[in-house]
Amino acid sequence: MAVDLYQVILGGIAVAIMVLVPILSVVIYDLLVGRWDEGLHRWRDRRSSAVAHRHAVRELRHQQGDAHRSAAHQMGNRLAYDKLLMQVCEMLEVENDLDGDSIGFERDIERIRVEAELERAGLILSDRRFGQAA
Numbered sequence: 001m002a003v004d005l006y007q008v009i010l011g012g013i014a015v016a017i018m019v020l021v022p023i024l025s026v027v028i029y030d031l032l033v034g035r036w037d038e039g040l041h042r043w044r045d046r047r048s049s050a051v052a053h054r055h056a057v058r059e060l061r062h063q064q065g066d067a068h069r070s071a072a073h074q075m076g077n078r079l080a081y082d083k084l085l086m087q088v089c090e091m092l093e094v095e096n097d098l099d100g101d102s103i104g105f106e107r108d109i110e111r112i113r114v115e116a117e118l119e120r121a122g123l124i125l126s127d128r129r130f131g132q133a134a
Contacts, residue, residue, distance in 0.1 A: 092121050
């Protein structure tokens with residue numbers, strides 16, 4: 001007794017139709033009545049946040065500026081900037097504590113305070129248009 005391949009294929013198609021048609025009918029009905037709207041919305045949100053996350057990671061890998069320099073180089077740049085600020089403060093007779101023993105966050109605050117005092121004294125430290133949208 002030989003098995004007819006044509007009949008096996010037709011039987012497989014018939015079973016697939018009998019199983020898939022009811023499932024597809026239910027899926028289409030659920031979509032039309034809005035039963036999956038919230039789930040689809042959450043899926044889109046997760047997908048868009050994943051895309052944004054991948055974009056942010058890609059940007060971090062290709063960022064520019066001091067981030068690609070060594071910590072010693074960054075520290076040297078900060079010390080040179082502080083030295084320049086101290087010289088300008090001396091010329092304009094502005095009080096500063098940049099030559100003190102402050103480090104880290106305290107030094108950053110003092111740097112910002114000195115920059116504000118120098119701007120009050122009439123010195124333009126940066127172009128106001130830099131970093132602003134056109």
